[in-house]
Every structure is written in C-alpha cells, then in structure tokens.
Amino acid sequence: MGKVKGKHRLDKFYRLAKEHGYRSRASWKLVQLDSKFSILRSSRAVLDLCAxxxxxxxxxxxxxxxxSLVLGIDLVPIAPIRGAISIEQDITKPECRARVKKLMGEHGVRAFDLVLHDGSPNVGGAWAQEAMSQNALVIDAVKLATQFLAPKGTFVTKVRVRF
Ligand SMILES: C[S@@+](CC[C@H](N)C(=O)[O-])C[C@H]1O[C@@H](n2cnc3c(N)ncnc32)[C@H](O)[C@@H]1O
Incomplete structure (x- = not known):
C-alpha cells in the first residue's frame, strides 16, 4: 500500500484530533497556540476566516x-457547531465584509478580540505557485483583521515559508 500523503496523513495530530472529536488535524494547531498564548479565554468575539x-x-x-460570538467563514458549507455560527463567503470579496458587519450588528459586537486565519486556496500546482496564492490569501485576511479587530486584539495566520 502507498504512503498516505499531504492533508490525509495519519500522524500524531490526526490521531489526537480524532480522539478529541475534532473535525480536522488542524484543530491541534489551535490547541497548541492557545496553550502557549492563552488567546481564547478572554475572547468574547472570534472571527475564523477559512474555517x-x-x-x-x-x-x-x-x-x-x-x-461569546464565534463566527466561521469559508467558501464551502460548515456543518453546524453548537455555540458558533458560520457563513459561506469568499473572504476576498466585498460581500463578505458586508455580511460580517451585518452579523456583528445583529449580535451587538463592535469588534472581534481574535481573528484567526488558516486559509489554503484549492489551486494545486507547483509549490511556489501554491505558496503565492496562500500568501495572497493572507493579505486578504490581514485586510479583514484591520477592519474588524478590536484595539489590542489578536490576529493569527498561517503563512507558507520555506527555509
Ligand atoms: C486548511 S482548511 C482550514 C481548516 C480549519 N482551520 C479547521 O480547523 O478545520 C483551509 C480552508 O480555506 C478555505 N478557503 C480557501 N480560499 C478561501 C476564500 N477565498 N474564502 C474563504 N475560504 C477559503 C478552503 O475552502 C478550506 O476549507
């Protein structure tokens, strides 16, 4: 049998996520970040981009x-999560901004304490091309964070780098 590669690799983080009932191995990244920086316990409004x-x-x-308000956004539908809301939007489009603003108004939220971004464009192709699209998405996430983050709020993003 061939090796399981890429997003489907069945490593330690995949197993940990499964054991804790999380939908993705990515969850473990946030668990680790939160254990180190305690970014969630004081966040009354969280915006999760590409969720x-x-x-x-x-x-x-x-x-x-x-x-607290936990609002997730993605191009594809997110199955319901108790205590959170999600919308189907493209974070690079102005309509997305308008929807977020509307939801903030409906929930009495003036700004987000925490903006998360874990986006990966579904483009495929060469490493350099993929990295460029991913990092372009980071710029869009930064723009949204600039608009919606509270003063002294926290922005977390994934960035593709090669050492
Ligand atoms: C690695 S997954 C995110 C995993 C997520 N953090 C989790 O814990 O389940 C990357 C996501 O980025 C989304 N994405 C890519 N481009 C997007 C865009 N322009 N707007 C919204 N979502 C986007 C993809 O649909 C995909 O679901």
Whole structure:
C-alpha cells in the first residue's frame, strides 16, 4: 500500500484530533497556540476566516467565555457547531465584509478580540505557485483583521515559508 500523503496523513495530530472529536488535524494547531498564548479565554468575539470543516471553531467554542460570538467563514458549507455560527463567503470579496458587519450588528459586537486565519486556496500546482496564492490569501485576511479587530486584539495566520 502507498504512503498516505499531504492533508490525509495519519500522524500524531490526526490521531489526537480524532480522539478529541475534532473535525480536522488542524484543530491541534489551535490547541497548541492557545496553550502557549492563552488567546481564547478572554475572547468574547472570534472571527475564523477559512474555517471549514470547522476544527478551529470547535476548539474556540470550548475555550471562549460563555455567550461569546464565534463566527466561521469559508467558501464551502460548515456543518453546524453548537455555540458558533458560520457563513459561506469568499473572504476576498466585498460581500463578505458586508455580511460580517451585518452579523456583528445583529449580535451587538463592535469588534472581534481574535481573528484567526488558516486559509489554503484549492489551486494545486507547483509549490511556489501554491505558496503565492496562500500568501495572497493572507493579505486578504490581514485586510479583514484591520477592519474588524478590536484595539489590542489578536490576529493569527498561517503563512507558507520555506527555509
Ligand atoms: C486548511 S482548511 C482550514 C481548516 C480549519 N482551520 C479547521 O480547523 O478545520 C483551509 C480552508 O480555506 C478555505 N478557503 C480557501 N480560499 C478561501 C476564500 N477565498 N474564502 C474563504 N475560504 C477559503 C478552503 O475552502 C478550506 O476549507
């Protein structure tokens, strides 16, 4: 049998995520970040950009104060997560900004304490091309964070680098 590669690799983080009932091995990245920097326990409003299938949202709802807003956005639908809401939007489009603003108004949220971004464009292709598209998505995430983050809020993003 061939080796399992890429997103489907069945490594330690995949197993840990499964054991804890998380939807993605990515959840473990947020668990680790939160253990180190305690970014969730004081966040009353969390915006999760490129959030499907919802692993980071699952971690967030467990760790934010009761009654907080956890809003996930992705191009593809996110199966419901108790305590969170999600919308299908492209984070690079102005409509996305408008939807977020509307939802903030409906939930009485003036700004997000935490903006998360774990986006990966589904483009495929050569490493350099993929890295460029991924990092372009980071710029869009930064733009949204600039607009919606509270003063002294926290922005977390994945960046593709090669050493
Ligand atoms: C690695 S997954 C995110 C995993 C997620 N953090 C979790 O814990 O389940 C990357 C996501 O980025 C989304 N994505 C890529 N480009 C996007 C865009 N322009 N707008 C919204 N979502 C996007 C993809 O649909 C994909 O679901």
């Amino acid at each position: 499907a299938p919802g692993g980071w949202m699952q971690v967030a709802v467990q760790r934010v104060p009761v009654g």
